[in-house]
Amino acid sequence: MYNRARYLIFFQYIGTKYSGAAKVPPLQTWVKGVQDHIEDALQRLRPLNPVSLYISSRTDSGVHALSNSAHFDFQRKNDKPPFTEDILVEALNFHLRTEQISVTRAHRVPDDFNARFRALSRTYVYRIALGSQVPLVERDMCWNLRHTELDVGAMSEAAAVFVGTHDFSSFRAMNSDAAFKNPVKTLDVVRIEPRRGFICEHFHRDVPLWELTFQSKSFLYKQVRRMTGALVAVGQGRLTLTKLKEIMEARDSLAYPSTMTAPPQGLFLTRVNYSESDLLLSPQTSASTPSTGVSDE
Structure with missing residues (x-):
């Protein structure tokens, strides 16, 4: 009808x-x-x-x-x-x-x-704050790593390991529907960038903020949080680039240390991208729909 x-x-x-x-x-x-x-x-x-x-x-x-x-x-x-x-x-x-x-x-x-x-890609951003005085309203919006520093150069080198087409079995949650999801994914973007930190006027200083961006057509369950946890571990010196590659090559979720997964509150789905042609109604459908007095975009 x-x-x-x-x-x-x-x-x-x-x-x-x-x-x-x-x-x-x-x-x-x-x-x-x-x-x-x-x-x-x-x-x-x-x-x-x-x-x-x-x-x-x-x-x-x-x-x-x-x-x-x-x-x-x-x-x-x-x-x-x-x-x-x-x-x-x-x-x-x-x-x-x-x-x-x-x-x-x-x-x-x-x-x-x-x-x-029909989604062409999905983009996730993970936010990491490096100060001990994160504003109250931001505590559920980032991963607050207190009293720590990150070797961002090492993290960027590690991020390159994820770019491209790989079997990400080691980075899916152990309780995921492994039998039904193809673990081979293509990551188009893995990027680490500084952002303007939170202004803590009472303490007269900024809280450093980093954003990790991941883009792919699709992801495995908890894949982004597991990749983020691994990159942070590299930045903290707790995980070497060699060990990260070994975890990837193992193709086994048990090879990933369960305590390394990043918490959920820093993760944002920021974009789901579609082809413009997929969003267009056919001329027949448009013509069969009577006017309601308000124009459709």
């Missing part, structure tokens, strides 16, 4: 109080995932069909997103035409106003569009 539409939405969230991006099991009621809250907001728009969100990137508990994405189908009651993109964003954010979740934009997409499998 003409009033059934598929949408791609981009959304951001502070992951501290959520179990992760994905929906939680039915019997788990003490904490919800980001998906649960967005689906609740969608149901408040009174769809004719049961709405299920298909998320592109299932971030873990405590991990944040500046831009995650998901698709869903929505059919309005009484043959009403599809929501315009702007109105959909406004309506969802109204119902999400009590949560640390915000929808940033929406696109009408073709009926065969899939937010997960």
Whole structure:
């Protein structure tokens, strides 16, 4: 029917109080995932069909997103035409106003569009602060390494080990769905950069801040946090470049020291990239959708 539409939405969230991006099991009621809250907001728009969100990137508990994405189908009651993109964003954010979740934009997409499998790349940034006086509001937004220094030159040399196409079996979590995920991934970017530190006026000094950027079409479960932990260990002199290569070549998650994994709070999903052509509706679909008085972008 003409009033059934598929949408791609981009959304951001502070992951501290959520179990992760994905929906939680039915019997788990003490904490919800980001998906649960967005689906609740969608149901408040009174769809004719049961709405299920298909998320592109299932971030873990405590991990944040500046831009995650998901698709869903929505059919309005009484043959009403599809929501315009702007109105959909406004309506969802109204119902999400009590949560640390915000929808940033929406696109009408073709009926065969899939937010997960059509993604060209995903970019994660991990933030590391090197001071003992990180502002309270930032404590859940970075990995605070107190009273330590990092050999960034050694870390950059180690980062080059990850760039390119490799078997990352050693960098996936031991409890991941190993039987169903190909461990061979291609990392296009692994970069370490300084950023302007937090200003601690009371102590009259800056807190140094570093950002580690990782870009690939897809990642294994906890791969970014494990790579970050390894790079930090190299920077602290606790792991040699030779040992890092041995861990990589082992292709075994047991070869990775479990205590080396970086904590979740410093990790941000910053971008999910799609082809512009994938986001365009066909002329037939556009023509069959009546005007709602608000133009779609």
